[in-house]
Amino acid sequence: MNVSDAIAARRSIRGFKPEPIAPELLEKIFATASLAPSNCNTQPWHTVVVSGQARVDLQAAIMAEMSAGKAPSPAFIPGDQNLAGVYKERQYECAFGYYGTMGIERHEKDKRFALMMKNFEFFDAPHVAFISMPTTMGPVNAVDIGIYLQTLMLVLVEHGLASCPQGALALYPDEVQKIANIPEGNAIICGLSFGYEDVGARINDVIMDRAPLAETVQFIG
Ligand SMILES: Cc1cc2nc3c(=O)[nH]c(=O)nc-3n(C[C@H](O)[C@H](O)[C@H](O)COP(=O)(O)O)c2cc1C
Structure with missing residues (x-):
């Protein structure tokens, strides 16, 4: 599989089989992803992969927090906040496509909820990774995290695996800090x-289009 094929094949997948990935393969995948470039080679990413009973405990702990009415407390501004103009439109289209594929209409708030x-059930995936960076860092360092994330997702594709990146998993960090042992700071x-x-799970039928190239890229000269 070449890089362009992997890029084209990757999609956000939200329905998984329960089978875990073999530990040696997991290590190989994360070792390859860590070859991603970063500003001054700072490698600001820190990743904790939670599987097995720890993953089950974490899901229960986050669910308990949410059921108790705990407010979200993300450290970084979530990616869906303060959107306007074309970005708001794309967010709307994304939600429309997602709920539409699942046969959920706009007024069906309970079904949407x-x-x-499902975000907090990790879409039934056997593994969930939490990617953190120092709170003292800002958007430029976050570029490194993004490059790392895409590198990781493409390596997963190369090995016949699938993934879903989730900003939602930054919203309730307290239990994650404890169970996933996120580094201090x-x-x-x-x-x-x-x-x-x-394969065949309806939720995986979601296909997200991209804006026409002329909207996002300009060639000058
Ligand atoms: C940083 C980041 C955060 C995301 N957060 C979520 C999320 O919380 N829940 C979710 O279902 N999808 C999430 N997504 C997936 C996007 O909705 C998805 O990438 C986008 O709609 C394009 O679809 P595709 O990944 O299938 O190409 C996130 C994607 C990225 C890159």
């Missing part, structure tokens, strides 16, 4: 649920 909650920027795709 239930689907949103770091905060979660996003999570990534991953594993083997449950």
